[in-house]
Amino acid sequence: MSETILRVERLRVAYDHPRGVVxxxxxxxxxxxxxxxxxxxxxxxxxxxxxxxxxxxxIKRPGRIEGGEVWLGDTAxxxxxxxxxxxxRLAGIAMVPQGSMNSLNPVVRIRDQIGDxxxxxxxxxxxxxxxxxxxxxxxxVGLPPDVARKYPHELSGGxxxxxxxxxxxxxxxKVIIADEPTSALDVVVQKQVMQTLGxxxxxxxxxxxxxxxxxxxxxxxxxxxxxxYAGRLVxxxxxxxxxxxxxxxxxxxxxxxxxxxxxxxxxxGIPGLAPLLRxxxxxxxxxPRCPAATERCRSEKPAVRAMGEDATVACHLx
Amino acid sequence: xxLYFVAKRxxxxxxxxxxxATLNFFLPRLSGDDPVANKLMEQASLxxxxxxxxxxxxxxxxxxxxxxxxxxxxxLNYVGNVAxxxxxxxxxxxxxxxxxxxxxxxxxxxxxxxxTTLVSFALGTFLGALLAWPGAPRWLQWFMPPLWALHxxxxxxxxxxxxxxxxxxxxxxxxxxxxxxxxKVGLTVGFVLDVLRHAVLPSLSIVLVSVGGWALAxxxxxxxxxxxxxxxxxxxxxxxxxxxxxxxxMRNAILPQTTALALALGQILSGAVLVEVIFGYPGxxxxxxxxIQENDFFVIQGVVFxxxxxxxxxxxxxxxxxxxLDPRIxxxxx
Ligand SMILES: Nc1ncnc2c1ncn2[C@@H]1O[C@H](COP(=O)(O)OP(=O)(O)OP(=O)(O)O)[C@@H](O)[C@H]1O
Ligand SMILES: [Mg+2]
Numbered sequence: 001m002s003e004t005i006l007r008v009e010r011l012r013v014a015y016d017h018p019r020g021v022v023x024x025x026x027x028x029x030x031x032x033x034x035x036x037x038x039x040x041x042x043x044x045x046x047x048x049x050x051x052x053x054x055x056x057x058x059i060k061r062p063g064r065i066e067g068g069e070v071w072l073g074d075t076a077x078x079x080x081x082x083x084x085x086x087x088x089r090l091a092g093i094a095m096v097p098q099g100s101m102n103s104l105n106p107v108v109r110i111r112d113q114i115g116d117x118x119x120x121x122x123x124x125x126x127x128x129x130x131x132x133x134x135x136x137x138x139x140x141v142g143l144p145p146d147v148a149r150k151y152p153h154e155l156s157g158g159x160x161x162x163x164x165x166x167x168x169x170x171x172x173x174k175v176i177i178a179d180e181p182t183s184a185l186d187v188v189v190q191k192q193v194m195q196t197l198g199x200x201x202x203x204x205x206x207x208x209x210x211x212x213x214x215x216x217x218x219x220x221x222x223x224x225x226x227x228x229y230a231g232r233l234v235x236x237x238x239x240x241x242x243x244x245x246x247x248x249x250x251x252x253x254x255x256x257x258x259x260x261x262x263x264x265x266x267x268x269g270i271p272g273l274a275p276l277l278r279x280x281x282x283x284x285x286x287x288p289r290c291p292a293a294t295e296r297c298r299s300e301k302p303a304v305r306a307m308g309e310d311a312t313v314a315c316h317l318x
Numbered sequence: 319x320x321l322y323f324v325a326k327r328x329x330x331x332x333x334x335x336x337x338x339a340t341l342n343f344f345l346p347r348l349s350g351d352d353p354v355a356n357k358l359m360e361q362a363s364l365x366x367x368x369x370x371x372x373x374x375x376x377x378x379x380x381x382x383x384x385x386x387x388x389x390x391x392x393x394l395n396y397v398g399n400v401a402x403x404x405x406x407x408x409x410x411x412x413x414x415x416x417x418x419x420x421x422x423x424x425x426x427x428x429x430x431x432x433x434t435t436l437v438s439f440a441l442g443t444f445l446g447a448l449l450a451w452p453g454a455p456r457w458l459q460w461f462m463p464p465l466w467a468l469h470x471x472x473x474x475x476x477x478x479x480x481x482x483x484x485x486x487x488x489x490x491x492x493x494x495x496x497x498x499x500x501x502k503v504g505l506t507v508g509f510v511l512d513v514l515r516h517a518v519l520p521s522l523s524i525v526l527v528s529v530g531g532w533a534l535a536x537x538x539x540x541x542x543x544x545x546x547x548x549x550x551x552x553x554x555x556x557x558x559x560x561x562x563x564x565x566x567x568m569r570n571a572i573l574p575q576t577t578a579l580a581l582a583l584g585q586i587l588s589g590a591v592l593v594e595v596i597f598g599y600p601g602x603x604x605x606x607x608x609x610i611q612e613n614d615f616f617v618i619q620g621v622v623f624x625x626x627x628x629x630x631x632x633x634x635x636x637x638x639x640x641x642x643l644d645p646r647i648x649x650x651x652x
Pocket of ligand 1: 015024042043044045047048050051061062063121162210215277
């Protein structure tokens with residue numbers, strides 16, 4: 001198998017609820033090559049954000065990482081103490097938060113929010129040196145130098161998101177995890193921000209995990225796509241293959257639900273409701289909504305099977 | 319840019335002072351009573367020893383106010399006097415002026431209640447922040463139940479208990495007053511220590527009672543703040559716990575607390591009566607209490623005026639400091 005930069009192995013995350021345990025990430029494995037753009041798509045509540053946080057080991061109570069391992073290169077993250085894990089965040093794996101209004105500290109200037117990150121990772125720049133570093137970073141994400149002195153509320157949504165990207169790349173991480181980085185932005189700005197994200201990722205030579213629901217965006221941006229359903233990674237395949245020949249019925253329905261320009265019918269949704277993770281059906285979690293479900297699907301949980309070198313699927317029928 | 323804003327806010331403050339003065343002028347005239355005449359009658363009926371003083375006072379009083387002149391002239395005179403810091407004479411302590419008496423009492427009140435308010439705020443806020451913080455030592459939790467309990471009881475009750483315990487049973491602290499009787503007032507080490515010793519009892523009861531409230535409010539704000547996206551992002555940035563705690567959580571959670579602090583500081587003058595009467599503290603509250611007992615109308619007026627000015631000033635300070643604490647509140651009009 002080819003070289004990998006990040007490897008997630010049988011990762012499991014659960015949230016303890018008063019009325020039972022919710023397994024938000026259930027036995028998920030995948031790996032990322034250097035420079036690769038990996039997409040993670042799925043319905044709301046399928047566990048995408050939980051997985052992103054679990055990779056950074058930032059799951060908070062009532063959640064907990066039940067098992068599995070994350071490797072960054074040769075380093076097993078579960079073996080790191082708190083301080084080494086802290087040092088690895090941003091420097092090794094950086095997160096670009098959702099493009100919401102609220103990911104930047106409202107009372108601290110952008111320059112100082114970058115400065116904080118550098119300082120706490122042992123890059124103690126001051127005065128002019130810091131100003132220069134900040135200016136370079138801002139330029140890399142297409143922001144004018146005067147943004148350094150501004151407070152978040154003085155920036156537009158797109159500018160804030162660029163500022164977040166500037167922070168995320170300030171220590172040249174090997175992996176960037178972007179959780180719906182553009183979901184709060186309008187379509188035009190969304191496109192520009194994604195271009196910026198793609199460009200800095202290439203400049204850095206980092207791998208990226210892009211989390212989102214937008215299959216159109218995924219199709220344009222990522223090299224490989226993973227589909228999550230009810231906490232499981234039900235299919236992974238190169239983006240071209242997955243769009244033209246999806247193996248899992250859920251993936252197929254996701255792609256068919258995309259509105260295309262040629263056929264301007266009404267939007268086609270996926271029939272049925274996303275399952276409650278607390279009360280998953282036995283067998284394949286998707287079987288109640290699956291048009292092709294068989295008796296086996298109702299009783300036996302499908303295992304994840306490799307389909308060639310860089311694809312997997314968890315379906316009895318594929 | 320900020321100057322215009324500050325000037326405008328100061329203008330508002332001046333308007334408040336003017337309104338307070340106007341109220342002070344018209345209220346006694348509305349009641350129809352003449353407080354000076356009342357006081358004179360009262361004192362005359364008590365016996366003749368103050369006769370000379372009263373006669374002189376009436377003369378000064380009439381000259382001073384030109385009571386023969388029309389109301390408008392009187393009013394303008396009065397406002398002019400207030401602007402020059404003249405709040406008339408004390409009726410009961412003639413020829414002492416009200417301004418004198420307030421100036422003497424004010425430092426005691428501001429010293430005691432200002433300090434205790436600030437100390438309670440600082441202690442309570444920090445404690446509250448730590449109580450919300452998962453990385454804080456567990457034993458801190460033990461502070462909370464007693465502080466809640468103390469917060470719920472009236473502070474004078476605690477004051478009396480402490481007084482009984484520390485001044486009466488163990489006799490380690492003076493029971494009464496702002497300083498030892500007969501002590502030479504001045505900036506000497508001996509006098510300062512004496513003042514501090516006298517301040518311990520009232521301070522302790524105020525701080526113990528108010529810390530819980532600050533801590534409770536701060537803990538709530540802290541929990542809210544810790545759920546904000548920027549705190550999650552701060553953690554994803556790999557910041558040190560201390561940075562996240564101080565600069566991302568506390569720095570934001572403290573904003574509503576500062577508003578409460580400014581209001582609390584503005585209210586110390588009006589809140590002083592009970593403390594100072596119980597502990598025999600020579601501050602503005604005791605002065606007001608005494609003036610009410612002696613029916614010393616001009617002192618009462620003066621204290622009320624001072625209280626309003628104090629509140630107005632606290633609000634003014636908050637207004638000009640807040641944009642600096644929270645950049646989202648700009649100097650420009652909203
Ligand atoms: N803090 C939490 N406490 C309890 N349950 C949680 C918590 N966070 C997430 N969950 C549960 O975990 C499941 C997965 O949530 P997650 O946020 O990972 O989904 P997602 O795929 O990112 O959804 P979205 O597309 O809406 O962002 C959900 O069913 C949710 O109820
Ligand atoms: Mg999410």
